[in-house]
Structure formats: C-alpha cells, structure tokens
Amino acid sequence: MTTQRRDSLALSVLLSAPAVFLLTLSVVPVLLLLQLSVAHHAEGGLWSPGFELSQYAQLLNPEFLKVAAFSFGLAIVTALITVTIAFPAAYFITRMRRRTQVAWLVGLLSTLSLSEVLVVFAFQVLLSGGGGLVKALVTLGVMAQPQSLYPNVAAVLVCLVYLVLPYIILFLYPALSRLDDDLPAAAATMGASPPRIFVSVTAPLVRGSLFSAFLLVIIFTVGSYLTPLVLGRPQHWTIGILINNAAMGTGNLPLAAAQAVALVLIMAVLFGLARGLGRARDASE
Amino acid sequence: MFGLEIRNVSKAYGPLLAVDDVSLSIPQGQFVCFLGPSGCGKTTLLRIIAGLEPAGAGAIVLNGKDITTQGANARQFGMVFQSLALFPHLSVCDNVAFSLRLRGVDQKTRRARVDELLSLVRLPGMASRSISQLSGGQRQRVAIARALAQEPPVFLLDEPFSALDAKLREEMQAELRELQKRLKITTILVTHDQREAMSMADDIAVMGEGRIQQYGVPLSLYREPANRFVANFLGLSNLLPVEILCRDRVRLGEAVIAVAPMAEPHARGVATLSIRPEDVLLTLDAPDATSLPGLILAVRDMGSSVEVRLDCHGHQVLCVLQPRDWAGAAAGSTVKVGFPAQQCRVLAA
Incomplete structure (x- = not known):
C-alpha cells in the first residue's frame, strides 16, 4: 500500500466519526421531519405513516403566510439594528488598548452565559409597569403615569437585539482587528475625509463580514420563540410559536412538521440567493 | 522660504x-x-x-x-x-x-x-x-x-x-x-x-x-x-577611550597619537577617538612611538576586502584592508597599527 493511500485511509477513518455524528444528529432528524410532514394526522396528537400533502396545502392559508412574513420582517429589522450597533462597537473595541480590549471581550462573553429564558423574563420585569425603568422614567418626568412598556413589537426588538448583539460583536471583532491601520491613513494622505475613508476603504474591506453578520442574525432570530411569546402580542407571533401551537396546542404533529420544513426551505432559498449575490459581486470585481 | x-x-x-x-x-x-x-x-x-x-x-x-x-x-x-x-x-x-x-x-x-x-x-x-x-x-x-x-x-x-x-x-x-x-x-x-x-x-x-x-x-x-552615536550608526567606527594632551595630541595607553587639530578648545581629560576601519594602517614593521603594537585576533577574507580584528593595549580595533594591501599575517602575530592624524576624530566621551 502506498503512503498516499494509507494516509487517505487514515483520513477517512478520522472523518468517519464526525460524519456519523452529523448524519445521526442532523440528516436523520430532517428525514424524520420530512416523513412526519406528509403523514396522516389522527386525533389526540397521533399520526400514522402515509403520504398526503394536506398539511402543506394548509401553509398557503393567509394567516400562516402573514406570520411567516412577519417572522422574516422581524429578523431583518433585528439584523439591521444589531449590525448597525455592533459594527462601530466592534471597531472601537479593536482600536482600544490591548488590556481594555480583553476586558470588553470578557464582558461580552460573560453576557452569553445568561440563558435566553432568564434574559426574556428579566426584560419582562424591567419593562413592566412596576419595573425599575418605568419608575425611573416617571421620576424623570419623561412618563406621566406608570405604564407597562410591553407587550409590543419594540419590546420584542430590544430583547432580540440584546440577545444577539454579543455574538455579532464577537463575530465582527477578528475581521476588524485585522484591518490594517495604514489603509485609512494612506487614503487620508491622498485627500480623503473621514466619512469618505469609511465609504471608500473601510466599508468595502469588511463588506463580506458585515453581510455574514447580517445573515447570522437572521438565522438566530427567524425561529425565535420565547421573546415574541413573552414580550409581544399575538399579532407579533412568529413561525416558532405557530409550530409550537400546532404541535402542543392542537396536537397536529404533521402540520407542525410541515411548518418547520417550510421554515427550513425558505432559509435555504435565502441562503442560495445570498451566495448567488456574493458570487456575482465577486465576479464583477 | x-x-x-x-x-x-x-x-x-x-x-x-x-x-x-x-x-x-x-x-x-x-x-x-x-x-x-x-x-x-x-x-x-x-x-x-x-x-x-x-x-x-x-x-x-x-x-x-x-x-x-x-x-x-x-x-x-x-x-x-x-x-x-x-x-x-x-x-x-x-x-x-x-x-x-x-x-x-x-x-x-x-x-x-x-x-x-x-x-x-x-x-x-x-x-x-x-x-x-x-x-x-x-x-x-x-x-x-x-x-x-x-x-x-x-x-x-x-x-x-x-x-x-x-x-x-x-x-x-x-x-x-x-x-x-x-x-x-x-x-x-x-x-x-x-x-x-x-x-x-x-x-x-x-x-x-x-x-x-x-x-x-x-x-x-x-x-x-x-x-x-553618529560615528557608530553611520558605518562602522573604532571608538577608543583616550586622554587629551593638547589640541592635536591624545594618549591611547602608552602611545601618543597625533590627531586632526580640534576645532573648539577641548578640556583636558577623557575623550573618545573615532577612526574608520578602512583608515587604520596595518604593516608588518616593528611598532614605533607614534604607532601601536596590534595582536591579530582574527582575519576574515571576504574576497573584495579583508577584515582584521586586532587587540591594541587591550582595546579591540577593527581594520578593513584591500586584498592587495594585505600581507597575509596569521592570527596570533603582532603587527604595527597606525592611525593617520587627518582621519582621527576626537569626540566627547
């Protein structure tokens, strides 16, 4: 046996463990989900194997489409706000002294140790009529009467942004710290003003990272469940809540599965489009 | 302007x-x-x-x-x-x-x-x-x-x-x-x-x-x-501790060396003699009162030039010669080392 063949055999053996892992934990569940989504629904949360598309037909009802559109709208707005805040934050952190940078990064990482449940209920307390924020606003005279700041879509957005912001800052940090300080300096010696430097030099260099960060927020938030459930009104519910209602509320597991498949498919299409756009842009340069 | x-x-x-x-x-x-x-x-x-x-x-x-x-x-x-x-x-x-x-x-x-x-x-x-x-x-x-x-x-x-x-x-x-x-x-x-x-x-x-x-x-x-600083940074220089005797004489160890007349009056005392390695003269003659005996420590023949490292009264001196001026003495032998007055600069210690 040649060395090369032995090496490739060793590589195959090494790779087989993660391959089996991926197969059992992601491919098999997706296949089961697909099977469930076309099964026959029976009363009492039961189902029997079979093939029918009535669940998928139900997805076309305007109520579901409205919720799906709202979920994506919410995710896109969250992504816009988050990236807008995270980009300058990450940029300024990379320009700080080393020790200050580490303090910021440790602080950001430690906020990730709070579970989503904890954060959402903390926001519920904070924004409630008797909560600290409302009391402070009344004391300052900004608010006349104590009045709960939730449920509404703003509360949902604020909490979602809070949840994903540390991830996005940490995601952008390496790209921004690799940014060569000489590049904006060179642009300045050629007569570029600071805003012009940002538009012509800094932004194009980190465009790829900003785009990835944007997609990342959408992935994180499009399937959000707890935040809109606790801090929003029923009209702010997302696909995640509908899936839960179908599965747990009405016991229609095949419908829940079909809704989940639809969510995955829409995401896949979006990613395909994003990649296509990225390729076209690279090719044009 | x-x-x-x-x-x-x-x-x-x-x-x-x-x-x-x-x-x-x-x-x-x-x-x-x-x-x-x-x-x-x-x-x-x-x-x-x-x-x-x-x-x-x-x-x-x-x-x-x-x-x-x-x-x-x-x-x-x-x-x-x-x-x-x-x-x-x-x-x-x-x-x-x-x-x-x-x-x-x-x-x-x-x-x-x-x-x-x-x-x-x-x-x-x-x-x-x-x-x-x-x-x-x-x-x-x-x-x-x-x-x-x-x-x-x-x-x-x-x-x-x-x-x-x-x-x-x-x-x-x-x-x-x-x-x-x-x-x-x-x-x-x-x-x-x-x-x-x-x-x-x-x-x-x-x-x-x-x-x-x-x-x-x-x-x-x-x-x-x-x-x-300049003598050392701009090219190589031999920097030797000397004692100023008068306007154009310094003492290095036991030898009295003639130097280019100093412009401003220097106080008597300790100073630094600076001479470029290519200005150091090296001959096989016996040393006299205006020159120093130098013990050859090492020779590096680079082809286009020869670098000779010498010991003169306990001070290291580097001498760079053209190959045609090099007599080919081996390490360990003693030679006559001369410092031409015009190439000797006296700097503050």
Whole structure:
C-alpha cells in the first residue's frame, strides 16, 4: 500500500466519526421531519405513516403566510439594528488598548452565559409597569403615569437585539482587528475625509463580514420563540410559536412538521440567493 | 522660504518623548533621509509631517505657510508606507487613480494619468491587474505611482524597501533617486539602513533618542561624525577611550597619537577617538612611538576586502584592508597599527 493511500485511509477513518455524528444528529432528524410532514394526522396528537400533502396545502392559508412574513420582517429589522450597533462597537473595541480590549471581550462573553429564558423574563420585569425603568422614567418626568412598556413589537426588538448583539460583536471583532491601520491613513494622505475613508476603504474591506453578520442574525432570530411569546402580542407571533401551537396546542404533529420544513426551505432559498449575490459581486470585481 | 520647515517639533507618548525639539529646514526639491535605529522617533516625525499624527509642540511650515493644524487630507503629502498600504479591494488602476477620483477628475483624464504614472514607474500595461497578482517589487512601484498621482508638494516614504531582497532593493533605490531628480520633488525617506541613506540622500538627518544628532551631506557626516552615536550608526567606527594632551595630541595607553587639530578648545581629560576601519594602517614593521603594537585576533577574507580584528593595549580595533594591501599575517602575530592624524576624530566621551 502506498503512503498516499494509507494516509487517505487514515483520513477517512478520522472523518468517519464526525460524519456519523452529523448524519445521526442532523440528516436523520430532517428525514424524520420530512416523513412526519406528509403523514396522516389522527386525533389526540397521533399520526400514522402515509403520504398526503394536506398539511402543506394548509401553509398557503393567509394567516400562516402573514406570520411567516412577519417572522422574516422581524429578523431583518433585528439584523439591521444589531449590525448597525455592533459594527462601530466592534471597531472601537479593536482600536482600544490591548488590556481594555480583553476586558470588553470578557464582558461580552460573560453576557452569553445568561440563558435566553432568564434574559426574556428579566426584560419582562424591567419593562413592566412596576419595573425599575418605568419608575425611573416617571421620576424623570419623561412618563406621566406608570405604564407597562410591553407587550409590543419594540419590546420584542430590544430583547432580540440584546440577545444577539454579543455574538455579532464577537463575530465582527477578528475581521476588524485585522484591518490594517495604514489603509485609512494612506487614503487620508491622498485627500480623503473621514466619512469618505469609511465609504471608500473601510466599508468595502469588511463588506463580506458585515453581510455574514447580517445573515447570522437572521438565522438566530427567524425561529425565535420565547421573546415574541413573552414580550409581544399575538399579532407579533412568529413561525416558532405557530409550530409550537400546532404541535402542543392542537396536537397536529404533521402540520407542525410541515411548518418547520417550510421554515427550513425558505432559509435555504435565502441562503442560495445570498451566495448567488456574493458570487456575482465577486465576479464583477 | 520655499520648502519644508520643521520648527521645534516635539511629541510625547505618556512619559516617553518620541520626538524631542526637532528643527529642520528642507529646501524645495531636496532629498533628505531620516536615518536612525528603530524607536528613534523617525517614523513618528514623518507621520507628524504627513499630518497623520498631531505635533505635541512646534510647527510645520510649507513654503512659508504654517500648516501645523491641517490634517493629512488637507496637506495631501504623497506617502509610501512601510506596509505599502495598497487597497486590496481595488485594481492597480483604481489604486493609482484614488486621489484623482477624490478630486473629481474625469475618467478619461484619470486613465491617461494612470498610464503615464505606470510607465514612469516602469509598469506599463499593468493597470487592470489586481494587487494580489503583483510581485513585491511591482507593488512597491504601484505604491510610489499612487503617492505621486496627486502631484504632492512633499513626498514621504517610510522604510519603503525593507521587505525587498537585497538586489531588488538596490535597483529600486536607484530608480527612486532617478525619479526624484527628474520630478524635482521635495522628498523625505525614513530608513534604518545607512547604505540606503548614503546612496540616495542629498542630506541625512541622523536621529537618535528623538533628536537629530547630526544633519548634513552624507560624506561629511561619515568623515566628521559629531558624536559617538553618529560615528557608530553611520558605518562602522573604532571608538577608543583616550586622554587629551593638547589640541592635536591624545594618549591611547602608552602611545601618543597625533590627531586632526580640534576645532573648539577641548578640556583636558577623557575623550573618545573615532577612526574608520578602512583608515587604520596595518604593516608588518616593528611598532614605533607614534604607532601601536596590534595582536591579530582574527582575519576574515571576504574576497573584495579583508577584515582584521586586532587587540591594541587591550582595546579591540577593527581594520578593513584591500586584498592587495594585505600581507597575509596569521592570527596570533603582532603587527604595527597606525592611525593617520587627518582621519582621527576626537569626540566627547
């Protein structure tokens, strides 16, 4: 046996463990989900194997489409706000002294140790009529009467942004710290003003990272469940809540599965489009 | 006056004084090198001149106009960075045309100017290449073309050739010097390489500890270093502790050595004798009263020159000879070492 063949055999053996892992934990569940989504629904949360598309037909009802559109709208707005805040934050952190940078990064990482449940209920307390924020606003005279700041879509957005912001800052940090300080300096010696430097030099260099960060927020938030459930009104519910209602509320597991498949498919299409756009842009340069 | 003036410029970073009260007048069209070891403040001074760093104190004056408060984008001095700082997302053409685009020059004129600049730096037909497709020397040339595109009043270069191999570096040095002479543009080049400074500059400012240690024509700096720092940094020097006897005599160990008459009256006492290795005379005769016995410690024959390391009264002396002047004594033998008076400089200890 040649060395090369032995090496490739060793590589195959090494790779087989993660391959089996991926197969059992992601491919098999997706296949089961697909099977469930076309099964026959029976009363009492039961189902029997079979093939029918009535669940998928139900997805076309305007109520579901409205919720799906709202979920994506919410995710896109969250992504816009988050990236807008995270980009300058990450940029300024990379320009700080080393020790200050580490303090910021440790602080950001430690906020990730709070579970989503904890954060959402903390926001519920904070924004409630008797909560600290409302009391402070009344004391300052900004608010006349104590009045709960939730449920509404703003509360949902604020909490979602809070949840994903540390991830996005940490995601952008390496790209921004690799940014060569000489590049904006060179642009300045050629007569570029600071805003012009940002538009012509800094932004194009980190465009790829900003785009990835944007997609990342959408992935994180499009399937959000707890935040809109606790801090929003029923009209702010997302696909995640509908899936839960179908599965747990009405016991229609095949419908829940079909809704989940639809969510995955829409995401896949979006990613395909994003990649296509990225390729076209690279090719044009 | 026409040209660039640096008036009493200082810059501190916390307790560290990076640039310490530097004053310099550079006439229009002059090529000046800031030469010094790393951390001597030369790059900081260059960045202050470019407007990238505010001066802590002092003034920068261009053609009689105080520009100290202007930012880099108002001064528009062309600058070549050590990292070159070429924009990786732009083509060669767009890099070179960057400043022209900012000025709203139309595309046709821009294109013509880019072609002109690229042929000036000997890169014709490279406009559509991307930066990643270029070799080190080609990137160098693009950076120079880009900095010259705006026809800057002052051209600044920060160790531009440090990443190139020795042969390419010498070619680029010659090319840059040629280009500078043709364009008659006031140029400041920062370097730690004394050969680079000696071969390119009209004037050299030797910098150490944030100050200009000596400023002048390369050869006069080499021949008449003002202090130990310059003698040691600009080429190699033998620096020997001596005792001053009178205006043109010093004592080294037991030998009395004649030196070039000192300009200002020196106090009697301890001083440093500086002599270049190539000025040390070495013969196989027996030493006399005006010369020293030297014990040969090591000989390195480099082909084009011979380096002999000697011990004279406990002091190490380096002597560099032409091969034809070398008698071929072996390590361990004793020779006669002479210091020609005109080449001996007495510096403060």
